[in-house]
Amino acid sequence: MKTIIKNKILECKExxxxxxxxxxxxxxxxxxxxxxxxxxxxxxxxxxxxxxCPNLLETxxxxxxxxxxxxxxxxxxxxxxxxxxxxxxCGHNLIGNISILAAIGLKEIIDQIGGSIYVFxxxxxxxxxxxxxxxxxxxFNEIDCAMMLHPSDKNGVxxxxxxxxxxxxxxxGKTAHGAKPYDGASALDAAVxxxxxxxxxxxxxxxxxxxxxxxxxxxxAANVIPDYTxxxxxxxxxxIDYAKExxxxxxxxxxxxxTMTNTTVKESIYECIYEDTKINYTLANELKSIYEEIGLxxxxxxxxxxxxxxxxxxxxxxxxxxxxxxxxxxSGTRGHSTEFAKCTISDAGKKxxxxxxxxxxxxxxxxxxxxxxxxxxxxxxxxx
Numbered sequence: 001m002k003t004i005i006k007n008k009i010l011e012c013k014e015x016x017x018x019x020x021x022x023x024x025x026x027x028x029x030x031x032x033x034x035x036x037x038x039x040x041x042x043x044x045x046x047x048x049x050x051x052x053c054p055n056l057l058e059t060x061x062x063x064x065x066x067x068x069x070x071x072x073x074x075x076x077x078x079x080x081x082x083x084x085x086x087x088x089x090c091g092h093n094l095i096g097n098i099s100i101l102a103a104i105g106l107k108e109i110i111d112q113i114g115g116s117i118y119v120f121x122x123x124x125x126x127x128x129x130x131x132x133x134x135x136x137x138x139x140f141n142e143i144d145c146a147m148m149l150h151p152s153d154k155n156g157v158x159x160x161x162x163x164x165x166x167x168x169x170x171x172x173g174k175t176a177h178g179a180k181p182y183d184g185a186s187a188l189d190a191a192v193x194x195x196x197x198x199x200x201x202x203x204x205x206x207x208x209x210x211x212x213x214x215x216x217x218x219x220x221a222a223n224v225i226p227d228y229t230x231x232x233x234x235x236x237x238x239x240i241d242y243a244k245e246x247x248x249x250x251x252x253x254x255x256x257x258x259t260m261t262n263t264t265v266k267e268s269i270y271e272c273i274y275e276d277t278k279i280n281y282t283l284a285n286e287l288k289s290i291y292e293e294i295g296l297x298x299x300x301x302x303x304x305x306x307x308x309x310x311x312x313x314x315x316x317x318x319x320x321x322x323x324x325x326x327x328x329x330x331s332g333t334r335g336h337s338t339e340f341a342k343c344t345i346s347d348a349g350k351k352x353x354x355x356x357x358x359x360x361x362x363x364x365x366x367x368x369x370x371x372x373x374x375x376x377x378x379x380x381x382x383x384x
Contacts, residue, residue, distance in 0.1 A: 027082030030124030071115030091151030
């Protein structure tokens, strides 16, 4: 079975190398991936998947192949949005193609082993959280296991991510001439007090957190008391629950600042909330075994110290999920750079396309054919 999967991937690899390069040459930003999503969906359709593009969002897609034998529903997650000016500096042109090539390889044998293959095109990971929006719409509710690989300067089996809550505070006061400030109520004073108060809050927070904010609107003229100001914050933490706790403490500060300055405050969420990633160590260990089997070296275990944030966290709270890493760039190559983008179409990128697709396909194959493995994956997910 594994040989059949590998041969199919090798048969298709040159075609998908061209797709990787096509996306590299014509990058599209989040929620603008009209050509990218169509290209990938068309590739799926060509290989016998029932596709819908768009499906639930403007630039997403869904490809499904169901065997006639009842079995697990395996999801491969695709990303394909780019960064402004940099292009595919995060390697999303490779992510989408690895997942689709893995699905095509698995399809070669799924009629014999049972189960269903779902390929989700998930747009706008970089800025608007496509997976979060799909999760809200119930896209992953029936999935038994979801998987993807992210290009990197190392091989790894996953990493924790920080939950992210983007909060906006708008302060409303009363304008007045600077010569008679007592006739006004300064929204700027409220914003400054809030900014200082949240800075002081930092020493009382615990764990791995990040708090950063800016005053995006602080008034228009020095001799006019501002009646409107805006503070934008990112609150990040190890878990979504603690990020919410930080948010609650910060709102108390903002509300107190408004009372002190005779202004009012409005709190809102101005971008997409990202949950932390719920790690499934059973899946991570299985992926590591596959990596070792195919000869990948210096494979890092799950990184326990969260760094950035990712919308894959939303999927990980709905079904067992893994986002592994596969090396395409020299160690130390900075992500979100043109140098990293070039690595997606290098020889190392082409090797990662095949190795990554094969690894995901075999991981899915093992889950479908080994009921004990799937049971362990689900037990861990449920916390049993």
